[in-house]
Amino acid sequence: MLSRVAERIYWQARYLERAENTARLLNVFSNLLLDLPDRTTLGWSDLVRITGASEIFAQHYRNANETNLARFLISDPCDVSISAMLANARENARTTREVMPSEAFEGINELHYYAQSAAGKADDRSARNEMLEHIIESCQQIFGMLAGAMSRDAGYAFVRMGRALERADMVSRMVDVGARKLFAMLEDPAAPPEFAETWQGILWMSVLRSQSAYQMYRQHVRRRVNGEDVVCFLLHNEEFPRAVIHNLTTISKVLPRLPNHGEVAELVNMARSELKHSHVPELVERGLPERIDHLQIRFAVIHDAISRTWFLPRT
Amino acid sequence: MQIDWQSYDPGAFHDEVIERPGSPRRIAAGLAGYLESLDRRALDEKKLAARLAIKTMGISFTVYSDGQNIDREWPFDLIPRIIAAREWETTRRGLEQRVRALNCFIHDVYNGQKVFRDRIIDPALILDSANFRPQCVGIQPRHKVWAHICGTDLIRDENGRFLVLEDNLRVPSGVSYMLENRRVTKRVFPELFENHQILPVTEYTQELFDMLASLSPRKQAYPEIVVLTPGIYNSAYFEHSYLAQRMGAELVEGSDLVVEDDQVYMRTIGGLSRVDVIYRRIDDLFLDPAVFNPESVLGVPGLFRAWLKGNVSLANAPGAGVADDKIVYTYVPEFIKYYLDEDPILPNVPSYRCCNDSERSHVLANLDKLVVKPANESGGYGMLMGPQASAAEREEFARRIKANPRNYLAQPLISLSTVPILGEHSAEPRHVDLRPFILQGADCYVTPGGLTRVALVKGSYVVNSSQGGGSKDTWVVMGEDDAVPGS
Incomplete structure (x- = not known):
């Protein structure tokens, strides 16, 4: 397989997965904010933070409100919107049409056109909901x-690696925001404990x-939903299949199909065992955000190694 | 809308479906009757189905406009064009003959130049040509074939006779649209396929693969064949990808290839891997920055030397374009006699060579009646349509012809045949041409039919997709009196 083709397959999978995750995030966030009382500290700006696009957002918008966020994440021409991701995927x-099943290309193509034509629906809450669900389903x-x-x-193997790494990354961001909010709340003296x-x-x-x-x-945890269990x-x-460790395992499993996979395998195993041996209750008490930051750096390092091993040399 | 052939008037032109209002030609009677039987709703549904099919199948082409690349859906007209199998058989033989003669000529130009000594053609016309590659002199490609893939444009005149308009021997495109047009028509008019015996076109990619494999310098069961594309922003990228996919070949860009010790390799996830045959879809001058255009980033340094040494085959061979020149075109009937000792089966459009003094005077005196073409442009650019042109445009061309007579030829305006298209309100006649594709390796193959291009604008003769042309599925159909081949 050509290095260039491998690279494009990998990115195509990442963009598709990212588009799906962004759609999920937006959908869940809209519903969540409807449930929460106004005084909570969670807001639309947290959504920008999850996507890691705070800077780009600030360049284009003044207020982090629902309409702006929806437009930013659904239809903006910048790289972080769903329609831009789908355009990139396409x-x-x-x-890579030569190596992909043609119905998959047709699906991606159709979805791209759908996202382009549905961009106007960002402002209306129920139309938006429907559109996001369609995008999730199509992905x-x-x-x-x-x-x-x-x-x-x-x-x-490149489809699976791209998807797994993207998922792991996105899930870790979700956990991160959840955790940060939790701390903010625990430290907020104004919040009555029963409400918290x-x-x-x-x-x-x-x-x-959202996942x-x-x-x-x-089915797995038969207790009341609580932070520690969820993070765990x-x-x-x-x-x-969306848990971080499961996705690292997925990468380990497909690696034997690829030549020269030694370095990547080593990095993935390192990240896995680090994660496995971290003690969640302790982390939730303190240091979870730092741990997540560390994990995301690991993901970036894995990506770099993938790119160095199999993709075209940068000139 | 409903089609009523009584009100369809092809006028003075040869219409391939309707002979005169209300009476279809025999070969197209089934098609005409079927179309007339569809009511407004059914026709609208068919139109919509075709548009959807084209969109989801991702059939597109890229046009350059104001410095931007726009990926457009392929403009396709539903009504197929029909050609009788018996008539096609003659045309096919004519095309084979033509490509054989052209290859003899190219081989001769680069090996021996007998054609100059025998005074068939003036050497200056060839050696000064922008498409002559002195670097290729003395090369002996496999089977002595240089133009492996040829797209020859045919038109029908007012009597319905096929004439050759030009030969495209560099990187002819359009075959994927021919194949996809058939797929769309099958989706939209499955009923028609039951009642007609239409020669299939799908084997093209297999034939292309076999032809390319026959060029491999290594004798092995699975030669490594690649399609070399300039990349996604090329107007024919869809086709490059399509052909690679259908052949199971790698689609490579220049940056995927590397030459070491005069061998060509591609960069794969497992390291470098040897390449045997390159179906290149980039122009000669961009192939190898070490030999041709040093600015080229599309090509591969060292590729030409690898080819010289016979370590890799290139299709079409560099230098083949020397015969893809509208002046050389005028000599093809002479080449057929000279190299093959045969009479040309397909006639040329009568042409005036501006390099010839008396012919040039005739051209300059009759600019308002003639079509003037530059020798080396493609895509319908840089032409003068005398009868429609303004006086100023004609003067400008007169000046250009006098300044560089070798670069121009002129032809009478041929009344192109018409075929009905599905317009807004009715079926309307539009002018068409036809580009069959001819493969020449160890054996020769001609597509049954080819790509029909249609000028969608009423009265227009311009069929190029870059300039508002569309296309149609083309059927070579067995009539009642045709025998099924092989039976």
């Missing part, structure tokens, strides 16, 4: 087509919902 797919469908039709060779407890439940449930993890979590589930659960 651009990458256009250049899932496209990955389904890839899973159903691609041989388990190098090409598919309800609030906490709603917050973590939303974090779970379609609520049901699986319920989203970081450490080997069985749940």
